[in-house]
Amino acid sequence: MPGVFLPLMASLLAVNPMLGDGSYDKFLLRHEGSGMGSAQLLGNDDTAEGSFFSDGDPLRTSLSFGASDLSEQPGVFGAGISASGISIYGLNDDVISAQIDFSLFYSPSNQIGGDNPGGMSEGEMSIVVEFEIPIDNPMWDYGLLIEETADFSGTTDLLIENITQGAVIADTQEMSFQKGVLDALAGDVLRITTLHQGSGSTGPAGMRGYFSDLSVFIFVPEPSSLMILAGGLVVSTRRK
Secondary structure (H helix, E strand, O other): OOOOHHHHHHHHHHOOOOOOOOOOOOOEEEEEEEEEEEEEEOOOOOOEEEEEEEOOOOOOOEEEEEEEEEOOOOHHHOOEEEEEEEEEEEEEOOEEEEEEEEEEEEEOOOOOOOOOOOEEEEEEEEEEEEEEOOOOOOEEEEEEEEEEOOOEEEEEEEEEEEOOOOEEEEEEOOOEEEEEEOOOOOOOEEEEEEEEEEEEEEOOOOOEEEEEEEEEEEEOOOHHHHHHHHHHHHHHHHHO
């Protein structure tokens, strides 16, 4: 819904302090993809469209598209339908993160006399993120959340690889979660590849949509933390 998901994407960017501070690309090697979508409420003449394309400039820490169509009544009396996607890479304190979201969403008014015309939306997005692992065997976790309601459907393909070692870490189209120690050495390159597509069409109804949300976190001590750890090891060794 334009009133929910597009501001949510903006807020993700706004609260992400690693964007634009000059340090986020320290380990980022590649961030590329493409996305497009369209949305139209029934009865509206025009179709809203949005798209993006990136050829892998590592300085692009965020990629996104959004298409939303609103009814004429303002605020809570209005209805909306949207197609949107966003990919954000970040380095914040001691966490490397990748967040990739894709959604199709119809939201009618829940007020008496409010708009509920129905509508249709569709979209697709592909993303590739590659970055170096800065330390041996870091702790990590990832979660892929997928939700699908009546009248809307989609697919999400996720592939996570250690391309240095030629190892597949995750390969799924299903909702999945994993956490623990990542089998990777300092300097190994991790690649995350996602492919999303979906569509939906509904008459007057309640909220409808397809949603896919991927979060990947690699926990890495800050340089100062590593120095403290190293200093502690030296002191410990001397005491022995």
